[in-house]
Amino acid sequence: MKQHTLSAEQLDSFGEEIGAIKQQALSQRGTRDANYIKRIVAFQRGLAISSRISIYAALPFLPSLGLALASWPMFWLLICAGSIGLGIAKILDNMEIGHNIIHGQYDWMGDPRFHSKFYDWDTNCPSEQWAHSHNYEHHTYTNILGKDRDIGYGILRMDPAQKWHPTYLGNPIHATLLMLFFDMGVALHDVEVDSLRSGRKTFRETWPKLKQSLGKTAQIWGKDFILFPALAGPLFPIVMAANAVANIIRNIWTFTIIFCGHFPAEVHTFPAHVCENETQGHWYYRQLLGSANIEGGKLFHIMSGNLSHQIEHHLFPDVPAHRYAEMALEVRKVCNKYDIPYNTGPLWSQYASVWAKIFKLALPPRGSQTSITA
Amino acid sequence: MSRATTTARSAWRRIVDTPLINALAAPHGIGRYLEVINPMWSLDNTRIPARITSITRETDDSVSIELSPNGEWTHFQAGQFIQVHVEIDGRQHNRCYSLSRSAYTRKPRITVKDHHDGFISHYLNTQLKVGDRIAISLAQGDFVLPAQIPTALLFIAGGSGITPIMAMIDTLLEHQHSGVITLLYYSRDCNSCIFRERLEELALQHLNFSLLMVYSRNDSQAKHALQGHFNQQHLLKALSLNPALVEQTRSLTIPLSYVCGPEQLINAVQSEYELLGLKDKLHSERFKAATAVHLHGEAGGDIAFNQSQSMVTNDGRSLLEQAEDAGLSPQSGCRMGICHTCSCLKTSGSVRNISTGEISHGEEHIRLCISQPLGDVSLSL
Numbered sequence: 045m046k047q048h049t050l051s052a053e054q055l056d057s058f059g060e061e062i063g064a065i066k067q068q069a070l071s072q073r074g075t076r077d078a079n080y081i082k083r084i085v086a087f088q089r090g091l092a093i094s095s096r097i098s099i100y101a102a103l104p105f106l107p108s109l110g111l112a113l114a115s116w117p118m119f120w121l122l123i124c125a126g127s128i129g130l131g132i133a134k135i136l137d138n139m140e141i142g143h144n145i146i147h148g149q150y151d152w153m154g155d156p157r158f159h160s161k162f163y164d165w166d167t168n169c170p171s172e173q174w175a176h177s178h179n180y181e182h183h184t185y186t187n188i189l190g191k192d193r194d195i196g197y198g199i200l201r202m203d204p205a206q207k208w209h210p211t212y213l214g215n216p217i218h219a220t221l222l223m224l225f226f227d228m229g230v231a232l233h234d235v236e237v238d239s240l241r242s243g244r245k246t247f248r249e250t251w252p253k254l255k256q257s258l259g260k261t262a263q264i265w266g267k268d269f270i271l272f273p274a275l276a277g278p279l280f281p282i283v284m285a286a287n288a289v290a291n292i293i294r295n296i297w298t299f300t301i302i303f304c305g306h307f308p309a310e311v312h313t314f315p316a317h318v319c320e321n322e323t324q325g326h327w328y329y330r331q332l333l334g335s336a337n338i339e340g341g342k343l344f345h346i347m348s349g350n351l352s353h354q355i356e357h358h359l360f361p362d363v364p365a366h367r368y369a370e371m372a373l374e375v376r377k378v379c380n381k382y383d384i385p386y387n388t389g390p391l392w393s394q395y396a397s398v399w400a401k402i403f404k405l406a407l408p409p410r411g412s413q414t415s416i417t418a
Numbered sequence: 419m420s421r422a423t424t425t426a427r428s429a430w431r432r433i434v435d436t437p438l439i440n441a442l443a444a445p446h447g448i449g450r451y452l453e454v455i456n457p458m459w460s461l462d463n464t465r466i467p468a469r470i471t472s473i474t475r476e477t478d479d480s481v482s483i484e485l486s487p488n489g490e491w492t493h494f495q496a497g498q499f500i501q502v503h504v505e506i507d508g509r510q511h512n513r514c515y516s517l518s519r520s521a522y523t524r525k526p527r528i529t530v531k532d533h534h535d536g537f538i539s540h541y542l543n544t545q546l547k548v549g550d551r552i553a554i555s556l557a558q559g560d561f562v563l564p565a566q567i568p569t570a571l572l573f574i575a576g577g578s579g580i581t582p583i584m585a586m587i588d589t590l591l592e593h594q595h596s597g598v599i600t601l602l603y604y605s606r607d608c609n610s611c612i613f614r615e616r617l618e619e620l621a622l623q624h625l626n627f628s629l630l631m632v633y634s635r636n637d638s639q640a641k642h643a644l645q646g647h648f649n650q651q652h653l654l655k656a657l658s659l660n661p662a663l664v665e666q667t668r669s670l671t672i673p674l675s676y677v678c679g680p681e682q683l684i685n686a687v688q689s690e691y692e693l694l695g696l697k698d699k700l701h702s703e704r705f706k707a708a709t710a711v712h713l714h715g716e717a718g719g720d721i722a723f724n725q726s727q728s729m730v731t732n733d734g735r736s737l738l739e740q741a742e743d744a745g746l747s748p749q750s751g752c753r754m755g756i757c758h759t760c761s762c763l764k765t766s767g768s769v770r771n772i773s774t775g776e777i778s779h780g781e782e783h784i785r786l787c788i789s790q791p792l793g794d795v796s797l798s799l
Contacts, residue, residue: 073508074509075507075508076508077508078505078508078509079508085454086454089446089450089451089454090454092451093451148747151747151749152509152747153508153509154509154510154511154512154747154749154750155505155510156464156465156749157450159749161749164445164446165445166444166445166446180725184727260445263444263445264444264445266441266444267441267442267444271438271441272442
């Protein structure tokens with residue numbers, strides 16, 4: 045892979061131009077952003093309530109109950125609408141609302157409902173832990189091996205520079221499991237269960253975070269798999285299954301978006317020394333090379349929490365995400381000017397590229413493969 | 419005294435806001451769903467939605483705003499204040515305002531003076547309309563009457579400092595309190611005197627209530643009024659208005675007193691009471707945080723914001739102002755050390771509490787708005 049390098053002066057002026065795009069967006073924050081997040085939250089809450097109602101509304105149509113309403117098509121229609129709707133509601137809550145609020149994108153509103161310190165999301169990971177592992181570790185040390193634990197989540201081999209080990213033969217299976225139980229994967233991420241296994245941390249050190257994660261998991265799973273199903277009485281298993289489907293839809297989608305943001309083929313990783321005495325310009329440069337965008341329509345961007353604009357998100361993690369689309373135009377112009385690659389592609393190709401990597405890196409390295417340095 | 423108008427949260431709120439229902443709505447809680455359907459159904463008692471039901475102009479630069487909060491609002495004691503949250507251009511701002519009407523009224527009311535430097539007070543005076551929705555806190559503050567009302571009370575007010583005192587006097591007189599009530603009230607001039615007509619009317623109706631107005635500016639209209647700033651003569655003159663107090667005034671036994679108003683007035687009254695050895699008899703309420711004392715040679719050092727990994731050079735102002743100027747968005751509220759919204763963990767360094775002068779060293783939770791850094795300070799912000 046060829047790497048165009050910038051001189052220190054070029055990096056500085058590049059940094060200034062990217063910084064100016066950020067300053068402009070920050071100075072424009074106001075009613076438009078506040079109304080946007082309020083409308084999304086209102087829609088999400090409404091969708092969650094109506095989807096749950098739809099799941100219960102399906103039950104009287106179940107033919108095995110022998111009621112006058114018996115109808116398989118109506119039962120399937122309502123139960124599917126309910127599950128998919130609930131899945132979408134969870135995706136919105138976790139991504140466009142939760143992820144972005146916990147990043148502090150709406151802290152300036154001074155409203156506790158939209159403040160990073162107070163917002164909690166409908167998933168197993170305590171928002172406070174995520175703010176540490178994601179906002180701090182991942183966003184500061186993006187794609188730096190050994191510092192950014194998002195590379196492979198401590199389970200997968202996602203970079204050729206990660207030393208091969210026979211357990212990585214299971215890469216595709218591990219990735220599939222992580223995808224299906226991504227909520228648990230994220231919940232245990234900051235607990236660093238992998239460090240426990242490798243002996244870098246003792247159980248005593250890990251326990252407080254683990255306890256917090258398990259408590260949050262009990263709250264969310266208790267709601268979806270015990271309390272709500274219990275409201276259906278003997279039809280408990282049906283509601284539980286519908287809720288499980290909603291959770292799995294959310295898990296597959298969030299896994300897909302997040303893996304497409306950092307692991308497609310052309311995305312770069314970096315050795316640890318680059319972040320020592322790093323300039324603002326180089327930091328922006330590293331964020332740009334370490335992220336990839338996914339192309340799509342407005343609805344797709346909202347459903348991905350605007351992480352489809354992963355590049356802009358990594359450059360401007362605290363700018364309200366609904367602004368990324370318009371900022372992307374400016375960022376691309378600057379990239380063209382400095383001849384910096386801007387990695388973007390449709391979902392299917394980015395996703396195929398991620399899975400190709402998962403399979404390829406399951407195998408031991410053939411010949412010499414080195415990581416790209418900036 | 420100052421009994422509640424409503425005693426508790428409305429019944430349906432107590433039924434809906436149960437652990438089981440909230441567990442079903444986890445992690446947001448049921449209130450966050452209800453408020454999406456109708457903002458007035460919010461179950462949040464830190465930001466209670468309230469409709470503006472009437473706005474009355476009191477003087478050229480002050481208005482009284484009557485509020486109709488939802489069922490989270492319970493009751494208040496005369497003299498207490500509320501935090502008012504207003505959203506302007508997507509940003510929430512909050513300030514504290516005293517409730518200015520009898521605690522027996524169903525709808526709380528605040529009176530807001532348009533300070534030329536006050537962004538929120540100006541907004542409330544000029545932009546707010548009947549039917550708008552704002553959010554308020556529950557009533558707070560300990561500037562209230564004692565459980566056992568003494569036979570004589572003295573109130574000293576300056577400018578908009580009349581608001582909590584008006585609520586106390588209203589409540590006492592409405593409750594047919596028979597003890598002696600005296601009000602010494604300072605305003606700039608006759609036209610800027612909030613509640614002038616209401617107070618004069620009360621003084622005519624109730625023989626036990628006497629009123630002494632003082633105007634700080636020369637004013638030919640002020641027939642019976644004194645002029646100038648607070649001094650012992652004013653104090654004695656006010657007390658002598660009521661025949662029942664003449665004997666006490668001569669022996670300088672001053673009744674239980676409440677003062678509220680500008681910093682200079684409160685300071686003057688406090689030092690007078692200290693001189694008389696009557697410090698315990700005086701309750702005071704400040705509307706603004708005392709201004710930061712200018713420190714010589716003590717400022718300086720750096721303020722490190724650990725979470726956002728940034729640092730600024732300490733310029734001696736409050737940590738809240740300096741953090742905001744550094745581009746951070748810490749949560750903040752009253753900006754005078756009351757609401758604790760801006761409470762933050764200081765991981766190291768020393769700060770001076772602007773209102774009390776106390777110094778905090780090392781790791782401690784502090785309120786940013788009233789903390790003045792002394793040298794290097796690092797904050798978990």
